[in-house]
Amino acid sequence: MTFTKGKCVNCDAPISTGILCSECTPSPSPTNIPVRIVRLSEMVEGEVGFTEEYAVFEAEGKLYVIGSAQVSPKRDGYKTTKVRVRKGIVEVDRMTIDLDDLWIGWPEMNEETDYLAAKLV
Ligand SMILES: [Zn+2]
Numbered sequence: 366m367t368f369t370k371g372k373c374v375n376c377d378a379p380i381s382t383g384i385l386c387s388e389c390t391p392s393p394s395p396t397n398i399p400v401r402i403v404r405l406s407e408m409v410e411g412e413v414g415f416t417e418e419y420a421v422f423e424a425e426g427k428l429y430v431i432g433s434a435q436v437s438p439k440r441d442g443y444k445t446t447k448v449r450v451r452k453g454i455v456e457v458d459r460m461t462i463d464l465d466d467l468w469i470g471w472p473e474m475n476e477e478t479d480y481l482a483a484k485l486v
Pocket residue numbers: 373374375376377378385386387388389
């Protein structure tokens with residue numbers, strides 16, 4: 366397959382950007398529909414999601430998560446730490462977080478944010 370700038374790599378139709386013309390660009394299938402991204406503080410009881418490791422930290426001997434951190438329903442990019450809300454506490458799956466890299470101390474946040482009580486499960 367050769368690539369000539371300005372031409373679709375599939376059918377040679379003239380294009381202005383990218384490598385495929387609109388005809389050859391696959392349309393998103395239902396499984397590619399963007400998933401609902403919420404913040405940790407918006408998760409409801411029983412909801413499961415994945416967040417970034419940095420959202421979890423330990424301060425004064427207790428575990429917390431940053432309420433404004435984004436949560437994806439699926440493992441996605443850096444969102445690899447599994448969390449679940451149960452009885453108002455954010456449960457963090459210990460198999461999905463590197464505890465050696467756990468942030469210790471209150472994080473410096475510019476915006477106002479909630480810190481939610483968390484625990485390892
Ligand atoms: Zn094409």
